[in-house]
Amino acid sequence: MGRESKKVDEETVADVHDLTxxxxxxxxxxxxxxxxxxxxLMAIVGPNGAGKxxxxxxxxxxxxxTTGWVKIxxxxxxxxxxxxxxxPQRGSVDWDFPTTAIDVVTMGRYGKIGWFRRPGKKDxxxxxxxxxxxxxxxxxxxxxxxxxxxxxxxxxxxxxxAQEADIYFMDEPFAGVDVVTEKAIVNLLFELREQxxxxxVVHHDLQTVNEYFDxxxxxxxxxxxxxxxxxxxxxxxxxxTYGGKLAILSKAANAMTKGRVDGIID
Amino acid sequence: MTLMAFxxxxxxxxxxxxxxxxxCGILGCFLILKKLxxxxxxxxxxVLPGIVVAVMLSGSLNSIAxxxxxxxxxxxxxxxxxxxxxxxxxxxDAAIGSVFTFLFAIGVIMVANAGNIDLDTECxxxxxxxxxxxxxxxxxxxxxxxxxxxFMKGGTDIGPKSAWTxxxxxxxxxxxxxxxxxxxxxxxxxxxxxxxxxxxxxxIHYLLMFFVAITTIASFEAVGAIIVVAMFIAPGASAYLLTxxxxxxxxxxGIVGAxxxxxxxxxxxxxxxxxxxxxxxxxAAGGIFAMCFFFxxxxxxxxxxxxxxxxxxxxxxxxxxxxMYRTHELGERCLVKNYRHNVIVxxxxxxxxxxxxxxxxxTEFGTEKAQNLMRAHRLWEAYIHxxxxxxxxxxxxxxxxxxxLTNDLCTEIAQELKNPQSDPHGKPIPTKPAL
Ligand SMILES: Nc1ncnc2c1ncn2[C@@H]1O[C@H](COP(=O)(O)OP(=O)(O)OP(=O)(O)O)[C@@H](O)[C@H]1O
Ligand SMILES: [Mg+2]
Numbered sequence: 247m248g249r250e251s252k253k254v255d256e257e258t259v260a261d262v263h264d265l266t267x268x269x270x271x272x273x274x275x276x277x278x279x280x281x282x283x284x285x286x287l288m289a290i291v292g293p294n295g296a297g298k299x300x301x302x303x304x305x306x307x308x309x310x311x312t313t314g315w316v317k318i319x320x321x322x323x324x325x326x327x328x329x330x331x332x333x334p335q336r337g338s339v340d341w342d343f344p345t346t347a348i349d350v351v352t353m354g355r356y357g358k359i360g361w362f363r364r365p366g367k368k369d370x371x372x373x374x375x376x377x378x379x380x381x382x383x384x385x386x387x388x389x390x391x392x393x394x395x396x397x398x399x400x401x402x403x404x405x406x407x408a409q410e411a412d413i414y415f416m417d418e419p420f421a422g423v424d425v426v427t428e429k430a431i432v433n434l435l436f437e438l439r440e441q442x443x444x445x446x447v448v449h450h451d452l453q454t455v456n457e458y459f460d461x462x463x464x465x466x467x468x469x470x471x472x473x474x475x476x477x478x479x480x481x482x483x484x485x486x487t488y489g490g491k492l493a494i495l496s497k498a499a500n501a502m503t504k505g506r507v508d509g510i511i512d
Numbered sequence: 513m514t515l516m517a518f519x520x521x522x523x524x525x526x527x528x529x530x531x532x533x534x535x536c537g538i539l540g541c542f543l544i545l546k547k548l549x550x551x552x553x554x555x556x557x558x559v560l561p562g563i564v565v566a567v568m569l570s571g572s573l574n575s576i577a578x579x580x581x582x583x584x585x586x587x588x589x590x591x592x593x594x595x596x597x598x599x600x601x602x603x604x605d606a607a608i609g610s611v612f613t614f615l616f617a618i619g620v621i622m623v624a625n626a627g628n629i630d631l632d633t634e635c636x637x638x639x640x641x642x643x644x645x646x647x648x649x650x651x652x653x654x655x656x657x658x659x660x661x662x663f664m665k666g667g668t669d670i671g672p673k674s675a676w677t678x679x680x681x682x683x684x685x686x687x688x689x690x691x692x693x694x695x696x697x698x699x700x701x702x703x704x705x706x707x708x709x710x711x712x713x714x715x716i717h718y719l720l721m722f723f724v725a726i727t728t729i730a731s732f733e734a735v736g737a738i739i740v741v742a743m744f745i746a747p748g749a750s751a752y753l754l755t756x757x758x759x760x761x762x763x764x765x766g767i768v769g770a771x772x773x774x775x776x777x778x779x780x781x782x783x784x785x786x787x788x789x790x791x792x793x794x795x796a797a798g799g800i801f802a803m804c805f806f807f808x809x810x811x812x813x814x815x816x817x818x819x820x821x822x823x824x825x826x827x828x829x830x831x832x833x834x835x836m837y838r839t840h841e842l843g844e845r846c847l848v849k850n851y852r853h854n855v856i857v858x859x860x861x862x863x864x865x866x867x868x869x870x871x872x873x874x875t876e877f878g879t880e881k882a883q884n885l886m887r888a889h890r891l892w893e894a895y896i897h898x899x900x901x902x903x904x905x906x907x908x909x910x911x912x913x914x915x916x917l918t919n920d921l922c923t924e925i926a927q928e929l930k931n932p933q934s935d936p937h938g939k940p941i942p943t944k945p946a947l
Contacts, residue, residue: 270599306708327710339702343545344756353698357709362691389756 560619586725
């Protein structure tokens with residue numbers, strides 16, 4: 247990709263520049279570089295361990311990156327936090343936590359509320375509206391461990407909606423939900439797109455990519471390809487993403503780790 | 513006039529105990545939810561070098577210096593744990609274990625080498641709550657020297673010093689939780705989201721640990737290190753079993769803490785002799801936890817058993833009733849000897865049955881009840897038969913469902929099936945009884 251085409255214009259909402267991320271000394275993402283245009287529904291696709299969750303976390307500053315930078319709405323993410331919504335992988339929280347569905351949704355408001363202040367009546371109303379939007383209003387007062395997996399996923403989605411953001415990052419929002427719930431969630435995503443919001447979704451089901459998304463990032467430790475689904479989501483790119491050709495990168499990472507550890511020991 | 517005249521020293525012991533237990537208990541809620549129960553233990557040991565350094569620098573057991581030293585260690589411990597953990601060479605529990613034993617060992621060596629430090633290990637481990645009420649604060653008096661010590665003449669006695677210290681610590685803890693409630697909650701439940709929102713979960717974590725350390729130090733004198741650890745866990749764990757609201761859990765943990773103190777003191781009185789009062793308070797806290805475990809209205813073991821037993825009893829009775837109805841339906845005689853005595857007695861009490869010459873007859877009320885069950889049973893059979901289950905498979909599930917189906921649901925099923933007259937085996941489905 248030529249440097250000229252990297253020109254950041256009005257319509258680029260997320261700009262990831264040569265991002266490398268390591269856990270401890272083991273690199274998991276190498277020189278990832280891409281832009282996301284406004285108003286796209288973008289899938290991030292790649293095998294387990296490809297670094298999809300890692301990419302999202304690094305973009306949101308949840309984990310540090312080794313090199314490179316990320317800009318969202320042309321600013322470092324710290325400056326635009328209130329415009330970002332995030333749905334973590336469902337397994338990342340303790341569902342036995344003593345709290346209710348509506349309370350979890352209200353947490354989506356915390357960023358907007360800011361330090362020390364408490365969620366007010368307005369925040370509760372907004373949260374309830376979004377709980378209704380995902381069809382969970384009857385479960386508002388339920389303790390969250392007493393919800394099914396799909397219901398928990400809906401609550402997470404409602405929480406992200408309550409963030410009232412301009413760009414959303416969702417890590418496997420369809421994991422463990424039934425077809426009806428999946429369709430309901432997709433319709434909500436379409437709605438967001440109509441409001442020209444950008445939604446980035448880690449997605450595992452290759453069958454539905456064409457139907458749900460208009461933009462796609464294929465990822466496996468590095469960027470394989472990015473672009474509109476019609477052109478980019480093809481057999482060759484899929485082979486590159488899921489095929490075994492990445493052995494070299496993995497070996498390189500291991501060699502690097504080993505080299506550094508040996509270096510420390512020596 | 514002194515306060516001691518109003519409140520006997522026994523009340524002061526309970527008050528001081530309650531202050532310690534509640535102060536630890538409310539912070540303990542977050543340790544438990546963060547799965548860091550061990551951290552309370554760790555910090556209460558790790559503060560030792562902090563205390564020693566503070567004593568060496570200030571030259572006395574001056575409490576302000578000790579609080580500062582402990583506070584620093586309180587923040588240092590989790591930072592060390594975090595950096596060990598992020599090396600990915602060892603797990604979090606191993607990291608906690610090695611950091612606090614390391615710091616504690618340093619403290620022990622320092623105590624041994626600095627011979628002039630007056631630290632009573634017995635006191636540090638077990639505390640001396642029985643003597644705390646007598647070390648009171650006097651304001652407005654004039655100091656005088658006697659036998660090398662400074663005493664106060666005149667002035668007002670405003671109660672034991674530790675009651676004041678612990679009261680202030682409890683108040684600070686309450687204020688901390690009150691003002692940072694939202695931040696504490698989200699950092700505990702979903703630190704990644706908190707971080708992405710800029711609500712600094714790490715900072716909140718270190719603040720929490722700082723207050724844990726301060727509370728530990730304040731409690732040392734009264735109850736000792738060992739019991740502090742119990743108080744960080746038992747009240748919160750009890751409260752966790754009683755509610756599924758965080759705010760209520762924190763409130764209840766405070767109450768459980770206070771109750772542990774009072775009950776513990778009573779226990780100590782009952783046992784008499786040389787028994788450790790603080791130890792008894794820890795035992796009481798453990799006892800309350802056991803009670804919650806067995807009797808909690810939601811999760812308690814006993815309640816679960818009771819509920820299951822009641823359900824079983826109901827099933828049993830309803831099955832007997834259905835059986836009697838079937839017998840009548842077949843035109844056979846329903847004999848007393850075929851049923852359990854207590855079932856018959858209860859049914860007769862409930863005006864379901866009458867008995868005559870060893871034969872049982874359903875009353876009008878009994879018939880209606882039985883018909884309801886029968887109707888549920890046969891409707892369900894018809895329904896799942898329609899769903900595709902073969903005829904000889906429908907009886908068993910219906911036997912179970914008949915106990916659960918409500919009248920409304922039966923009506924709905926009947927409508928769905930266009931009011932069937934008989935079940936898949938050709939037995940008549942009783943119509944809905946006129947109300
Ligand atoms: N906290 C961590 N510490 C160390 N290594 C990690 C950590 N989290 C993930 N990894 C490693 O980083 C790599 C990428 O992980 P990541 O979770 O980003 O994958 P993913 O693409 O989201 O996979 P999945 O589809 O299974 O969710 C994996 O090899 C994983 O083992
Ligand atoms: Mg993932």
